[in-house]
Amino acid sequence: MKKIDDEMMESLSVLSKLYLTEKEKEKMKEELWKILDYVEKLNELDTEKTKPGVHVFENSNVFREDVVENGDMCEEMLANAPAKKDGQYEVPKTIG
Amino acid sequence: MDMRDMTAMEIGKEIREGRIRVGEAVEFCMKQIEEKEPKLNAFISVCEKERLQKRIAEVEQGIKDGVYQGGLAGVPVAVKDNICTVHMPTTCASRMLEHFVSPYQAEVVRRLENAGAVIIGKTNMDEFAMGSTSETSAFGPVKNPCNPEHVPGGSSGGSCAAVSSGECFYALGSDTGGSIRQPSAYCNVAGMKPTYGTVSRYGLIAYGSSFDQIGPIARNVEDCACILETIAGYDRKDSTCVKRDVYDFMDGIKSGVEGLRIGIPEEYLKEGLQKEIREAVKKAAEWLKECGAKIEYFSLGLTEYTIPSYYLIACAQASSNLERFDGVKYGFRAKEYEELHEMYKKSRSEGFGMEVKQRILLGSFVLSSGYYDAYYLKALRARTQIKQEFDKAFAKYDVLLGPVTPTTAPPLGESLKDPLAMYLGDIYTVPLNLAGLPGMSLPFGVDGKNLPIGLQIFADCFQEKKILRTAYTLERAQQRREQ
Numbered sequence: 001m002k003k004i005d006d007e008m009m010e011s012l013s014v015l016s017k018l019y020l021t022e023k024e025k026e027k028m029k030e031e032l033w034k035i036l037d038y039v040e041k042l043n044e045l046d047t048e049k050t051k052p053g054v055h056v057f058e059n060s061n062v063f064r065e066d067v068v069e070n071g072d073m074c075e076e077m078l079a080n081a082p083a084k085k086d087g088q089y090e091v092p093k094t095i096g
Numbered sequence: 097m098d099m100r101d102m103t104a105m106e107i108g109k110e111i112r113e114g115r116i117r118v119g120e121a122v123e124f125c126m127k128q129i130e131e132k133e134p135k136l137n138a139f140i141s142v143c144e145k146e147r148l149q150k151r152i153a154e155v156e157q158g159i160k161d162g163v164y165q166g167g168l169a170g171v172p173v174a175v176k177d178n179i180c181t182v183h184m185p186t187t188c189a190s191r192m193l194e195h196f197v198s199p200y201q202a203e204v205v206r207r208l209e210n211a212g213a214v215i216i217g218k219t220n221m222d223e224f225a226m227g228s229t230s231e232t233s234a235f236g237p238v239k240n241p242c243n244p245e246h247v248p249g250g251s252s253g254g255s256c257a258a259v260s261s262g263e264c265f266y267a268l269g270s271d272t273g274g275s276i277r278q279p280s281a282y283c284n285v286a287g288m289k290p291t292y293g294t295v296s297r298y299g300l301i302a303y304g305s306s307f308d309q310i311g312p313i314a315r316n317v318e319d320c321a322c323i324l325e326t327i328a329g330y331d332r333k334d335s336t337c338v339k340r341d342v343y344d345f346m347d348g349i350k351s352g353v354e355g356l357r358i359g360i361p362e363e364y365l366k367e368g369l370q371k372e373i374r375e376a377v378k379k380a381a382e383w384l385k386e387c388g389a390k391i392e393y394f395s396l397g398l399t400e401y402t403i404p405s406y407y408l409i410a411c412a413q414a415s416s417n418l419e420r421f422d423g424v425k426y427g428f429r430a431k432e433y434e435e436l437h438e439m440y441k442k443s444r445s446e447g448f449g450m451e452v453k454q455r456i457l458l459g460s461f462v463l464s465s466g467y468y469d470a471y472y473l474k475a476l477r478a479r480t481q482i483k484q485e486f487d488k489a490f491a492k493y494d495v496l497l498g499p500v501t502p503t504t505a506p507p508l509g510e511s512l513k514d515p516l517a518m519y520l521g522d523i524y525t526v527p528l529n530l531a532g533l534p535g536m537s538l539p540f541g542v543d544g545k546n547l548p549i550g551l552q553i554f555a556d557c558f559q560e561k562k563i564l565r566t567a568y569t570l571e572r573a574q575q576r577r578e579q
């Protein structure tokens with residue numbers, strides 16, 4: 001098992017969309033390594049022929065008609081927005 | 097009778113029969129909150145007075161008009177702060193959602209209100225339900241009412257502390273890996289995690305979606321059954337909700353355990369378990385035997401693989417569920433940023449606490465290309481095998497009995513130093529979440545330091561009624577011996 005190195009930490013922080021300080025990185029590296037080392041235990045199990053159990057009950061997809069049932073809640077939804085403008089969410093410029 | 101000693105159903109009866117007014121019951125809780133909160137910190141928000149008065153009037157009228165006839169009509173309740181309410185903020189004990197007010201009610205809240213409940217506040221918890229001590233809350237740790245030097249457990253620590261201290265008559269919690277049962281054991285209250293899919297998750301802020309279940313926390317077994325009847329039910333807004341045949345959880349609760357086959361997993365009594373808790377389990381087994389149950393100790397396979405399997409799956413699902421917190425539509429947004437990506441990253445880094453970040457990182461790792469098969473799929477395969485072990489056990493036994501936790505409540509400030517050690521403390525509770533099983537924590541005496549001990553009573557999926565019968569029998573047996 002490969003130890004979590006700085007490169008891996010960097011890649012995880014990109015995937016997780018999290019900035020970590022150097023100190024946090026060091027601490028996390030150590031904790032993650034400890035946990036991953038511990039979960040190695042699962043390799044003792046022969047699971048070749050076992051199906052992954054994503055859910056307890058094997059529900060198939062549950063569908064419904066694509067009909068809007070709730071009313072217009074524009075105001076209530078926008079009330080929680082960190083920034084809004086003209087009845088819309090406001091974000092920094094994304095296209096140059 | 098002093099309201100302090102009354103159960104939710106007793107208060108409900110007094111209210112229905114006109115001996116206590118709804119306003120008096122609420123006033124009683126408010127007074128307890130005022131007195132005890134400075135020490136306990138069990139609540140994040142308490143309902144505004146004006147709103148509360150309006151609701152009290154509504155419920156009193158509803159009871160008079162016969163709209164609210166159930167056992168919980170008019171009884172004040174607290175709700176864990178990861179369950180959405182429109183009249184109070186829902187923070188998940190995180191800076192990320194500090195000012196979030198949900199535009200819709202969670203299905204359980206709708207059901208409670210339809211039954212005439214008065215929601216008095218939202219309870220403190222571990223941030224995003226990630227933790228076993230209620231110390232990772234962005235709003236400060238909760239203290240255990242049985243001994244404020246100790247943690248109340250987590251993540252539903254605020255709900256359990258509030259019920260235990262008399263700040264409310266019952267509460268709702270959520271259980272992903274033991275978050276109802278473990279704090280119930282630490283705080284001397286009864287708590288139940290229903291079978292996965294029994295209670296709608298609509299409006300419950302997601303952590304590990306394939307494990308999360310909402311459940312009752314109360315002063316006794318009958319209350320738990322009554323609350324479960326109120327909140328359970330099929331809901332098409334939660335696609336994992338199950339249509340069950342039976343929802344009358346109160347029915348047959350007093351019918352005893354005669355002939356019931358009860359198994360005790362030997363692996364749950366091995367080293368690492370506090371001696372007094374082991375003795376409590378054995379004593380409970382003896383009492384149940386005296387009441388006519390057949391008791392057998394047996395070996396439950398794969399117990400040591402449950403924690404690794406659980407943490408990999410829970411963190412994977414958490415990392416995916418928490419992607420939605422990006423500072424755009426709701427929640428915290430960082431003050432300074434240059435462009436969109438930086439806004440996402442800064443908002444998340446400043447909004448989430450360390451435990452949450454760690455679980456997101458672990459989850460991102462196990463889901464990432466090159467590691468997905470070796471970790472995430474491996475954990476899911478182990479989960480299938482663990483479920484098969486339980487299937488074997490339930491071919492032989494109606495109910496299983498064991499401890500909830502390896503020790504009684506630890507002192508404040510110790511658990512977070514070593515997260516892995518803290519995760520290992522969930523060894524008896526996570527197996528139920530992996531297999532979707534219902535389980536209950538029942539108060540059963542104290543240890544040498546006067547800290548509460550909990551017993552775990554669990555059964556196969558959809559067999560809540562067997563659990564409740566067993567728990568009720570044990571509760572009665574305890575009361576008889578105390579008299």
